[in-house]
Amino acid sequence: MDPSTLRLYVIPDRVIGSPRSLAEQASLALDGGATAIQLRDKTMPSSEMAKIARSITGLCHSRGAKLFVNDRLEVALTAGADGCHLGQSDYPLSKARKVAPRPFLLGLSVHNPEQARIAEEEGADYIGVGAVFPTGSKDDTSVIGLDGLREIAKSTTLPIVAIGGISVKNVRSVMEAGASGIAVISAVVGRPDPTASARELLELVKS
Numbered sequence: 001m002d003p004s005t006l007r008l009y010v011i012p013d014r015v016i017g018s019p020r021s022l023a024e025q026a027s028l029a030l031d032g033g034a035t036a037i038q039l040r041d042k043t044m045p046s047s048e049m050a051k052i053a054r055s056i057t058g059l060c061h062s063r064g065a066k067l068f069v070n071d072r073l074e075v076a077l078t079a080g081a082d083g084c085h086l087g088q089s090d091y092p093l094s095k096a097r098k099v100a101p102r103p104f105l106l107g108l109s110v111h112n113p114e115q116a117r118i119a120e121e122e123g124a125d126y127i128g129v130g131a132v133f134p135t136g137s138k139d140d141t142s143v144i145g146l147d148g149l150r151e152i153a154k155s156t157t158l159p160i161v162a163i164g165g166i167s168v169k170n171v172r173s174v175m176e177a178g179a180s181g182i183a184v185i186s187a188v189v190g191r192p193d194p195t196a197s198a199r200e201l202l203e204l205v206k207s
Helices: 022-031 046-062 073-079 093-099 113-121 145-155 171-176 194-206
Strands: 008-010 036-039 066-070 083-086 105-110 126-130 160-163 181-184
Touching: 008 022, 008 194, 022 036, 022 046, 022 194, 036 046, 046 066, 046 073, 066 073, 066 105, 073 083, 073 093, 083 093, 093 105, 105 113, 113 126, 113 145, 126 145, 145 160, 145 171, 171 181, 171 194, 181 194
Parallel strands: 008 036, 008 181, 036 066, 066 083, 083 105, 105 126, 126 160, 160 181
Antiparallel strands: none
């Protein structure tokens, strides 16, 4: 896949981005240049998530961006999303690749070089790496730091989107460590002006 798709990968959140809806958060991020949106919600019914995913897919495609659905492969396929992002304990990547052949995109969260190598062997199009820094969005996340990101980047040819505590203060160091782009929640949808925040981050990523 084109690594530029991962430059600014924004994840709307019903709590962090409140009171804006997920679609509104996505639209504002896209206005600021987001290159990808991930729809993620552990508790939302699949039927409701599919409806929102269809709406956001349209928003993404009208701006040349892509939509990924987190975890729920069936929702991603039903809604016509561009891809699905899987965790280590979600639907197995190797099975997902058989169910959803390319050009449908599959990403996998990895935390060490061995997981990155397996992801590449099993057909991932990109990997999500983190948490690079401490983050408040997930309580059970271990922090791998910039050194961990560098080690993973050296172990794979796959594009990498780095996640976890990334902000305007550290985005340059993340890119220098080997990331193709950054995945953010609070740094965009948690800000008063998500569009301006997205635009600022994207400029830093490009530079």
